Amino acid sequence: METIGVLMTCPMYSYLEQELEARFNLFKLWQQPSKADFLKTNQHKIKAIVGNTKIGADAELIDALPKLEFVASYSVGLDKIDLKKCEEKGIRVTNTPDVLTDDVADLAIGLILGVLRRICACDGHVRSGKWREADFKLTTKFSGKSVGIIGLGRIGAAIAKRAEAFSCSISYHSRSQKPYTNYKYYSNVIDLAKNCQILVVACALTEETQHIINRDVIDALGPKGILINIGRGAHVDEPELVSALLEGRLGGAGLDVYGNEPEAPEQLFGLDNVVLLPHVGSDTIETSNAMADLVIANLEAHFNSKPLLTPVV
Numbered sequence: 556m557e558t559i560g561v562l563m564t565c566p567m568y569s570y571l572e573q574e575l576e577a578r579f580n581l582f583k584l585w586q587q588p589s590k591a592d593f594l595k596t597n598q599h600k601i602k603a604i605v606g607n608t609k610i611g612a613d614a615e616l617i618d619a620l621p622k623l624e625f626v627a628s629y630s631v632g633l634d635k636i637d638l639k640k641c642e643e644k645g646i647r648v649t650n651t652p653d654v655l656t657d658d659v660a661d662l663a664i665g666l667i668l669g670v671l672r673r674i675c676a677c678d679g680h681v682r683s684g685k686w687r688e689a690d691f692k693l694t695t696k697f698s699g700k701s702v703g704i705i706g707l708g709r710i711g712a713a714i715a716k717r718a719e720a721f722s723c724s725i726s727y728h729s730r731s732q733k734p735y736t737n738y739k740y741y742s743n744v745i746d747l748a749k750n751c752q753i754l755v756v757a758c759a760l761t762e763e764t765q766h767i768i769n770r771d772v773i774d775a776l777g778p779k780g781i782l783i784n785i786g787r788g789a790h791v792d793e794p795e796l797v798s799a800l801l802e803g804r805l806g807g808a809g810l811d812v813y814g815n816e817p818e819a820p821e822q823l824f825g826l827d828n829v830v831l832l833p834h835v836g837s838d839t840i841e842t843s844n845a846m847a848d849l850v851i852a853n854l855e856a857h858f859n860s861k862p863l864l865t866p867v868v
């Protein structure tokens with residue numbers, strides 16, 4: 556395996572980097588002074604790409620590597636990989652589902668509690684000494700609220716299960732109704748938003764789900780409604796979200812993802828009904844180790860002609 560060229564697109568987790576380095580001929584794209592020169596010189600050596608949510612494998616990179624057989628994403632989301640091109644060229648693709656479901660679902664609940672109970676603002680109240688002057692204002696209860704989930708896949712279902720433990724009623728929107736659940740189904744996102752108090756985006760980013768949260772959905776959720784996004788920034792029309800929050804047309808938001816990461820809208824920094832996280836849904840030591848192990852296991856399976864563990868293409 557040491558002779559097989561594997562290209563990492565950007566810095567990821569040091570353990571993954573070490574494990575790849577120990578097994579393969581690892582190239583680090585971000586360390587190359589000229590990406591174009593590097594690709595020209597090494598195009599015939601690279602058989603696999605390891606990408607993530609920042610840099611995956613777009614058409615340009617895939618086309619630059621004539622010997623490419625395999626793309627392993629250190630992420631569950633596949634929106635940074637040109638899947639169609641991979642399919643056309645017979646390039647296999649894997650991601651890291653399941654192992655990160657609990658962490659992302661846990662964090663979605665954390666965001667809901669963070670927004671409703673103003674946990675970050677409460678923390679600031681103690682640290683700034685303001686508690687000595689006054690008690691913190693009253694906040695909003697989570698238990699028993701109605702939760703709408705967009706995307707009832709692995710992560711959406713895990714969020715629903717957790718919210719049920721908070722005695723919440725659950726409804727959802729997805730491409731089609733799921734036969735295995737009694738949660739109320741809405742074929743239309745606006746109807747879902749009208750009928751829930753907390754709306755959680757948990758679907759994959761595709762052409763159809765881009766800006767699935769637009770002005771109409773935000774208005775349907777309303778001034779007491781809360782939006783939680785643990786999907787992708789592009790699920791939300793961000794300028795619309797920002798103006799709705801600034802104008803008080805939306806009750807609050809908990810965001811782990813943004814349209815232009817690592818930037819987040821500065822206009823929101825002063826709002827205590829907004830909790831902003833730096834895209835850390837799956838970023839625990841336990842889950843990162845499991846994701847890295849899965850990337851390695853898929854690469855080894857591919858190059859040993861064994862069945863892939865988590866194939867996408």
Ligand SMILES: O=CC(=O)O
Nearest residue numbers: 608629630631632
């Ligand atoms: O955003 C995280 C992932 O797709 O794994």
